[in-house]
Amino acid sequence: MKYPTVRNYVAGQFVDGDEPRSLDVFSPLSGAVISTVPLSGAAALDKAVAAAKAAFPAWSAIPIKERVQVFYRYKTLLEKHIQELTQLVHDENGKTMDEARAEVEKAIELTEFACSLPQLVSGELLEVSKGVECRAERKPLGVVASIAPFNFPNMVPHWTIPNAIALGNCMILKPSEQVPVSATRIAELLQEAGLPDGVFNVVNGDKEIVEAICDHPDIQAVSFVGSTKIAKVVYRRATSNLKRCVALGGAKNHLLVLPDAHTEMTASNVAASMSGCAGQRCMAGSAMVAVGSVDHIIDKLVEEARKIVPGQNLGSVISREAKDRIERYITEAEAAGAKVLLDGRHAVVAGQEAGYYVGPTVVDYVTPDMAIAREEVFGPVLAIIRTKTLDEALAIENASNYGNAAAVFTQSGAHARYVMEHASAGMIGVNIGVPVPREPFSFGGWNESKFGTADITGKSSIEFWTQIKKVTTKWNPESRVNWMS
Structure with a gap:
């Protein structure tokens, strides 16, 4: 040992x-x-x-x-x-x-x-x-x-x-x-x-x-x-x-992405939020709510997520049981009609074949009733839920039983303020995927x-x-x- x-x-x-x-x-x-x-x-x-x-x-x-x-x-x-x-x-x-x-x-x-x-x-x-x-x-x-x-x-x-x-x-x-x-x-x-x-x-x-x-x-x-x-x-x-x-x-933290969001900054932030610490943190952005026409941001997000490689800049999950549970969420969402844009299932790292790895995973066209949209997956997995309006997006965020964090990506101060005032979460981010307060501000x-x-x-x-x-x-x-x- x-x-x-x-x-x-x-x-x-x-x-x-x-x-x-x-x-x-x-x-x-x-x-x-x-x-x-x-x-x-x-x-x-x-x-x-x-x-x-x-x-x-x-x-x-x-x-x-x-x-x-x-x-x-x-x-x-x-x-x-x-x-x-x-x-x-x-x-x-x-x-x-x-x-x-x-x-x-x-x-x-x-x-x-x-x-x-x-x-x-x-x-x-x-x-x-x-x-x-x-x-x-x-x-x-x-x-x-x-x-x-x-x-x-x-x-x-x-x-x-x-x-x-x-x-x-x-x-x-x-x-x-x-x-x-x-x-x-x-x-x-x-x-x-x-x-x-x-x-x-x-x-x-x-x-x-x-x-x-x-x-x-x-x-x-x-x-x-x-x-x-x-x-x-x-x-x-x-x-x-x-x-x-x-x-x-x-937590089930929602990242609300608006069409006017800065493409590169949003894509890199969302990818980092969902995959950092292999997604095993209560501040992970595990659900992205795509408001309106944001396909250009999703395409860039997938491109950024592909750069995240297990065993290099992505660590392992904690156990074999955790790996199996995380991959089960992906499989069930796919079977229910979601589209897997980037699949991290069955990841293996050369030289560490017995390790517990899940690659970065992006799942699009997730519906709010799916388990992957409602439950804490605790892995490097992003569920994308599509809405037409900001109010619809906030309704999804506020319907969650959890309330740890929420973030909005936009260049509009008015839209940012609207989310800050209406999101039901204790920690809010504006163009920040992991809005953890720094001391002396408290965490909760x-x-x-x-x-x-x-x-x-x-x-x-x-x-x-x-x-x-x-x-x-x-x-x-x-x-x-x-x-x-």
């Missing part, structure tokens, strides 16, 4: 799981086993929570300006080890090296934002009456948990780790059992940066450990990123146990793409990871007394 057996990380030590169950970790690039991961049970979680709970009083008592010094040092370590971290993501997730590096660079930006938190949570102070002051301060919750997905093994944990910990919480990270290796290195670098033992812990496992996190009485808040089906389950279970929860689910969708209040990153995350303490003080008994004092 290329990497050692993954172990849990508790109280500053790597420890074995509490149960004999384990799982092989496959590299989707080649299908080879690169490590094994323990499938821990509730007893392992209990130990991690106990360590976090023990570390919380001392960690939360440190002023935030001192706490963030750990993340200044940690950011430097991420930069120092960026090539190694990139290789880990490439090996266990199957991204191209360029995509894996971009993921780590985003993790660095997220860490950098956490270093700015002292300026954002300085509190409020007001003299509300003569000699009487009211102040509000942000306080940490205690022990919190982050459940991360397979598609971004380095970036998504950094959606939560820097902010939650810098704000004074102690954390349990549960990485995806399909990509657990990056979490090990994150733990090592946080320790090297000076994070006290117990403040950050990693517990590996599957469904059993997720349920235990939702049920544990000493965990105050849970964040989750994954499919909508599981996000609903996690949100209901965590909140039924009186925890805070923000659960991010899936609407409808069935997100459950819970506040967002998982940016300034909005402060609301989720802290609670407000209000203090009213009076020291001068000689001051005139009124109804406020």
Whole structure:
């Protein structure tokens, strides 16, 4: 195996799981086993929570300006080890090296934002009456948990780790059992940066450990990123146990293309949006709504998509099961009358014949009722739905159960503004196929793409990871007394 057996990380030590169950970790690039991961049970979680709970009083008592010094040092370590971290993501997730590096660079930006938190949570102070002051301060919750997905093994944990910990919480990270290796290195670098033992812990496992996190009485808040089906389950279970929860689910992002759109820019953006990270991201543009006469843009889009080659500038999908599921969507759409303009089924990369690859796929004349138009395919597949008017296009977008992102491609400011105002999505792009906000703006969708209040990153995350303490003080008994004092 290329990497050692993954172990849990508790109280500053790597420890074995509490149960004999384990799982092989496959590299989707080649299908080879690169490590094994323990499938821990509730007893392992209990130990991690106990360590976090023990570390919380001392960690939360440190002023935030001192706490963030750990993340200044940690950011430097991420930069120092960026090539190694990139290789880990490439090996266990199957991204191209360029995509894996971009993921780590985003993790660095997220860490950098956490270093700015002292300026954002300085509190409020007001003299509300003569000699009487009211102040509000942000306080940490205690022990919190982050459940991360397979598609971004380095970036998504950094959606939560820097902010939650810098704000004074102690954390349990549960990485995806399909990509657990990056979490090990994150733990090592946080320790090297000076994070006290117990403040950050990693517990590996599957469904059993997720349920235990939702049920544990000493965990105050849970964040989750994954499919909508599981996000609903996690949100209901965590909140039924009186925890805070923000659960991010899936997406079906619509790219509305108008006839006046810039041909080259639109084609390259749409192709990149649908195929980047092999389409395995909740911001992928998987449905293009062609408004009116845009055949010239579709022709250019197919030309651009042909330049995307599995094993070169297109990575693998996560598993054999994922490859089969993605190709099944294409086959079913074709059988229902859609036209496959570019077919990525049965892709094979020389020298990596056992890898899990799907080539870029463009399917035209898709109808809104087809599964490929409604469901999250999570692969490098674009479904083209044709409409006559912008209002028809928006009706299709707004009919989706999801609401992560939508984008419009046009040179008309009026049309762009119309989409911005009427699209039912939490993140909107104008001539941008992947409208991910940069820090300090937060990441989060609407409808069935997100459950819970506040967002998982940016300034909005402060609301989720802290609670407000209000203090009213009076020291001068000689001051005139009124109804406020």
